[in-house]
Amino acid sequence: MTPVRVGVFGLLGSGNLGNDGSLDAVLRYLRAAHPTAVVDALCGGPEAVTARFGIPATRLHWYRGEYRTASRAGAVAGKALGKLVDAVRTAAWVRRHDLVIVPGMGVLEATLPLRPWGFPYSLFLLCASGRLLRTPVALVGVGADAIAERPTRVLVRWSARLAAYRSYRDGLSRDAMRAMGVDTTGDAVHPDLAFALPAPPPGAPPGPVCVGVMDFHGGNDDRARAGEIHRRYVEGTTRFVRALAEEGRRVRLLTGDAGDAGVVAAIIDAVDSPLVTAAGATSLTELMAETAAAEAVVATRYHNLVCALRTGTPTLALSYAAKSDALMETMGLGAYRHPAREVDAGRLLDRFRELEEHAAEVRRVLAARNGAAARRLDAHFAALSSSLFPAPSPVPTSRKAR
Template identity: 40%
Template sequence: MGRIALFGLFGSGNLGNDGSLKAMVEFLAERCPSAQLVCICRETEAVGRAFGIAAVELRRKPSVGVARLIDRALLKVPGKLCDFMRAVRVIRRADVMIVPGTGILDDFGEKPLGMPFDILKWCLAARLAGTRIAFVSVGAGPIRNRWSRWLMVAAAGMADYRSFRDRASVEFMQRIGAHKPGDRLYPDLAFRLAVPQGRAPPREGAPVVGVGVMAYRGWYGYRKTGEDVFARYIDKMTRFVSALMQRGHMVRLLIGDEEDLIAVEALQAAVSALPMAARTDRMTVEMAHSLDEVMVQIGKVDIVVATRFHNVVCALKLARPTISIGYASKNDLLMAQMGLADYCQHIDDFDPDRLVTQVCRLHTDRERIARVIAARTAEYAASLKRQEAHLLATLLSSDAGGPGS
């Protein structure tokens, strides 16, 4: 295998996305050490620093001066055409383009001419260049905008290999008529990541609760209603966190995206404004720049309450009793597979008082729950090993063909 391109929204501050990339890079480094890796992403410098691989920009730099005026006058068609031709030139040098994990086939926070268009552009370029395409353990759906759905379905339809990280993704593709007979089901790639060494010693008294916060503004956060959604979310999280501290719990705030620091600051300010402000020293937060660092922080808590999917994954990898406040069915399905279906709420209508009750129930049954989680995450890791063997025998084999063969 000569050259492998990795495609996705990497380096932009989303720790879950970067964790999926890390899992794939580590696999390829172990099993295809001679392959040249190049990442197609938005933040090329960040990816280069973090992973030590070459990176090219997802989109060409915008035109300037007279060229920009001409491009805008022609409805940006010349610029889009030049960008597509650049994509063909880049991807034709690769044997295979892999989309490693992430919820690449949903439109959370995306407009049609954002990632949905970029996915189609690069998949079409790969198809025309004769470069094979693989969607590996990706998430799919929901895609609420009809144009985004058309773009993403067309892109996914060009893939030579597709595996999905959960049954909900497979069923979504079936429901919209985009299922393929060869589609496979394998866990999220982050379950491949190693757990950092070292665990916090057992603690006496009330458990420490890790609370994952998110800069949540609704499915399409760029809409005018986004700030109202965010305010309601912070208000309820404030009630939840303050109730925990009043019960004697230490609270450690967790993030899953650098943007979530906005929510951390808003929550800290709201808690400080409460009459119990003198007790805010029971709430701590540390910056995290990777899923490894998130797992290190989760290793210091007893129970996790999280929204972002990969925060939930990290908690489960450490066999921590977990509550999900999810914004999509991916959280609920994963939790159900871990025996935690009764510990899910939806972010748009979660009940802070019920969350406190769920924390108490989890703590009471924590030892049994931890054993169940550990057994099932081990099964997930073994399943990912089987997918890797399949990829090596087919898509990544030296005789599989491709431009670089």
């Protein structure tokens, strides 16, 4: 039989560890369940995806300056032309496949600053091309949230409607799409795809305290006060890290995106202690190794939280969106949260000490929840195969006899 041609799509290889971790989980599933499938990608960082995952990859945007601010007439014209060229390029890429998968990621949300003509437009082109060319587009384990900005909301809603298959990483996401007018009757909910990645063994105690930081400026609706939110977040997190270092605790700073490096540098410079170091993780697998070796984790980025919870490490969320709250509730740690928009070092320390006091109980809860997550993901992947990779029809007996 002709191998199934599978495309994967998204902001992959662009420096976001969570996005690439979702791709890693889907590729592991495809290689185990459908080893003859031929896979390639249309993505943000094709060179990085090919180098790491060994699959051919094509650049998502024709115009290379897509995500740079266009201040000159030439750049504006380039972006405008790129939108037209990308419509043709996306359709041509979709046509070459039997199936396209969007692996996880928050593709149906705007919890961080987002412009409608950026990725939401690209996703719409993909889903519209899939519908027109009769190539199923599957949104697998994606994140969604209510979107206030009308143009972005319209593009996201129609992308979801045009997709042939949808599943979500939490019930919050499915509820958000239903509220935006999408029929979610047959849509599944399962744990984040990163929970399918293997967890490394725990490190030898005593480990450091891992603090996952983020270049956080608020959400899409916070643009007017983005600078203030960023300043308060960095100052509050810095005070928390300094307090731990003054107690003689080792602190390991984690990131989840290339853009977080500036926050790490600012904290290290401000605290000025040899006890505070930065991890250089370049994948969720490496990030999980860091959290597995930690005594406890305090983290902001969603997939920093996922990695810490997946390794069973006591975790406190610096929560910046409802998805973080939903994840902590699902994993039984809803009491251990602190708002990222209003980081108060004193209150954060109090909550952190409470987490450490109950560390043994927290580890037991996480072990049970991780087992349940693994079983649910196994069931989801099996259902995904049944839906998108139907078994070939058996050859009639009479034909075999000939």
